[in-house]
Amino acid sequence: MSTEWPLWEVFIRSQHGLAHKHVGSLHASDAEMAVKNARDVYTRRSEGVSIWVARSSDITASSPGDREALFEPANTKVYRHPTFYPMPDGVKHL
Amino acid sequence: MYAQLVDTGTSKLRSLADMSPEERAFQQRIDADVKVEAKDWMPDAYRRTLVRQIQQHAHSEIVGMLPEGNWITRAPTLKRKAILMAKVQDEGGHGLYLYAAAETLGVSRDQLIDDLHAGRVKYSSIFNYPTLTWADVGAIGWLVDGAAIMNQIPLCRCSYGPYARAMVRICKEESFHQRQGYDIMLALCNGTTEQKALAQDALNRWWWPSLMMFGPPDADSVHSAQSAQWKIKLLSNDELRQRFVDQTVPQADHLGITMPDADLKWDAERGHYDFGAIDWSEFQNVLKGNGPCNRERLAARVKAWDDGAWVREAAVAHAAKRAKDRGDRHVH
Numbered sequence: 001m002s003t004e005w006p007l008w009e010v011f012i013r014s015q016h017g018l019a020h021k022h023v024g025s026l027h028a029s030d031a032e033m034a035v036k037n038a039r040d041v042y043t044r045r046s047e048g049v050s051i052w053v054a055r056s057s058d059i060t061a062s063s064p065g066d067r068e069a070l071f072e073p074a075n076t077k078v079y080r081h082p083t084f085y086p087m088p089d090g091v092k093h094l
Numbered sequence: 095m096y097a098q099l100v101d102t103g104t105s106k107l108r109s110l111a112d113m114s115p116e117e118r119a120f121q122q123r124i125d126a127d128v129k130v131e132a133k134d135w136m137p138d139a140y141r142r143t144l145v146r147q148i149q150q151h152a153h154s155e156i157v158g159m160l161p162e163g164n165w166i167t168r169a170p171t172l173k174r175k176a177i178l179m180a181k182v183q184d185e186g187g188h189g190l191y192l193y194a195a196a197e198t199l200g201v202s203r204d205q206l207i208d209d210l211h212a213g214r215v216k217y218s219s220i221f222n223y224p225t226l227t228w229a230d231v232g233a234i235g236w237l238v239d240g241a242a243i244m245n246q247i248p249l250c251r252c253s254y255g256p257y258a259r260a261m262v263r264i265c266k267e268e269s270f271h272q273r274q275g276y277d278i279m280l281a282l283c284n285g286t287t288e289q290k291a292l293a294q295d296a297l298n299r300w301w302w303p304s305l306m307m308f309g310p311p312d313a314d315s316v317h318s319a320q321s322a323q324w325k326i327k328l329l330s331n332d333e334l335r336q337r338f339v340d341q342t343v344p345q346a347d348h349l350g351i352t353m354p355d356a357d358l359k360w361d362a363e364r365g366h367y368d369f370g371a372i373d374w375s376e377f378q379n380v381l382k383g384n385g386p387c388n389r390e391r392l393a394a395r396v397k398a399w400d401d402g403a404w405v406r407e408a409a410v411a412h413a414a415k416r417a418k419d420r421g422d423r424h425v426h
């Protein structure tokens with residue numbers, strides 16, 4: 001019988017109020033063990049104050065082939081960035 | 095080094111013009127320093143080579159826990175014991191980051207472990223030498239982790255994203271390893287005559303095997319050229335070895351101990367240390383399985399895996415039962 005434990009993706013939130021960030025993956029037989037293993041593997045130096053784990057098989061990802069369709073439209077919309085708008089010299093707080 | 099001889103499956107390096115359109119686009123992205131990610135198209139040879147390289151590296155981390163683990167129960171003080179446990183635990187962590195990186199390429203963890211146990215994939219030759227005294231623990235941290243860092247820092251920029259990210263994490267942890275080793279050497283060298291002699295003896299035994307960690311001279315190796323083109327090897331074995339010698343000799347001077355090499359001398363013209371010839375027959379022999387500890391190391395890994403089988407099975411059974419219980423509750 002194959003006893004390979006399922007793969008989990010691990011997300012850690014650091015102390016500084018940032019969002020959880022993907023840090024890697026690990027094997028565990030269930031969610032509880034995944035959190036414990038994540039503590040040992042990914043937070044040996046106080047890297048985080050909160051852990052999320054999700055089964056890798058539950059994650060839906062965009063595919064590299066869709067890169068253009070998904071992300072190209074944003075490339076032409078430079079007016080979404082503040083640097084698009086030239087400001088006259090001497091105008092402040094803008 | 096931790097991956098000393100990686101077969102790329104290539105017999106000659108091809109130019110962009112000789113490549114298929116897919117391969118050409120792939121190589122151009124690598125040339126432009128765009129990272130390759132798990133789901134991107136990649137040539138089979140790139141994938142296979144990376145799996146071999148990353149898993150050699152992972153196995154080295156895990157097998158590397160054994161020589162130092164040998165001294166945990168006999169560390170001279172509680173402080174040294176706590177430090178050594180943390181160091182060895184880190185190495186376990188490094189192995190896990192790297193196995194996970196290899197798995198993104200489509201191999202399973204069980205397959206990787208099986209490759210090690212069946213002897214299909216090697217680990218670094220350095221871990222086939224014994225740790226005879228406490229000074230060896232110092233020498234390993236100082237020299238072996240020092241050599242590992244030298245090799246791993248450039249790999250943080252390698253072309254495969256998951257591998258590069260694992261290396262960043264590992265490099266952050268390695269400098270503690272090297273320093274605690276040097277700290278042990280310092281304590282011994284500032285101690286009694288006997289203690290200093292232990293430090294010198296450890297240096298005598300670990301120096302040459304540490305230089306072999308960088309692998310054979312690669313000037314004429316087609317595998318190295320292919321790996322360089324793919325940016326999964328960024329500096330040559332000889333370049334890294336020279337850097338290691340240049341950085342380490344002054345550290346030994348500070349300790350007041352000497353490398354076991356009569357030919358070692360500063361070459362002002364080159365701006366580097368010259369060093370004596372490496373006995374590559376010893377290296378080849380260790381790789382073939384005939385080092386002082388090859389059998390012992392592999393046997394220890396296989397035994398740990400076999401002894402843990404019931405735990406792995408019980409955990410799966412427990413998880414299945416709990417999932418079923420939850421399912422039953424939902425029905426009511």
Ligand SMILES: [Fe+2]
Pocket residue numbers: 155184185188242264268
């Ligand atoms: Fe390591």
Ligand SMILES: [Fe+2]
Pocket residue numbers: 185239242268271
């Ligand atoms: Fe290390």
